[in-house]
Amino acid sequence: LQEKTLLVAKPDAVQRRLLGDIIQRFERRGFKLVAMKMLQADRxxxxxxxxxxxxxxxxxxxxxxxxxxxxxAMVWEGYNVVRCTRAMVGDSSAVGTIRGDLSVHITRNVVHASDSVETAQREIGFWFQRDELVAWDSRDRDNIYGP
Structure with missing residues (x-):
């Protein structure tokens, strides 16, 4: 099922310059970035x-x-992207996950990831206007998911 999910790199990820590593993990997994912006989130x-x-x-x-x-804030798109993102993010002690590999303290856990398709839709609406999501065709889609 083609879905979208929200991933927010938290202040510790930005300060520690972990964005490239985080983005690379999603691209290697075959997910497609459809929106991204850096901002100072207000209260x-x-x-x-x-x-x-x-x-x-x-x-x-x-x-x-x-x-x-x-x-x-980023919006990623792909098949089962919500469930896969949650697995990729993991918890602060799970080696091989974003939090397990990159977190240094439980309160500084690098990223937020939506926990369900419904939550993702709602959260994307908080962080992005509809016209900020870019629909584009990935040329390697068939190589990733099959014809």
Whole structure:
């Protein structure tokens, strides 16, 4: 199933210059980048994005952290991209995953990834206008997915 998902490189990923590594992992997997922008996320955007965590003890620190420096928001497209992205991101101790390989502390976990197709659609709408997503045909699609 062709899907889209949101991936946000958090301030620690930007500061530590990990973007190339993160993007390369997705491109090597055969996923297609359809939107990307660097921004200083404001409090309103971060609060909207993490609304479901509002009552959690970690919420104030999370909002402060996510607004502490630039982030890079990306939309990736591909077959089962949501599930695959979650597996690629992993947790902070899973070797071979983005967080396992690149995180240095559980509170600085490098990226946010949408956890479902429905969540991805909603979150993409927070970070991007519809006309910021670029529809393009990948010439190697048949090599990746078959004819």
């Amino acid at each position: 309103r955007l971060v609060e909207q994005h993490y609304e479901e965590l509002r009552l959690k003890p970690l919420y104030p620190a999370l909002v402060t952290y996510m607004t502490s420096g630039p982030v890079v």
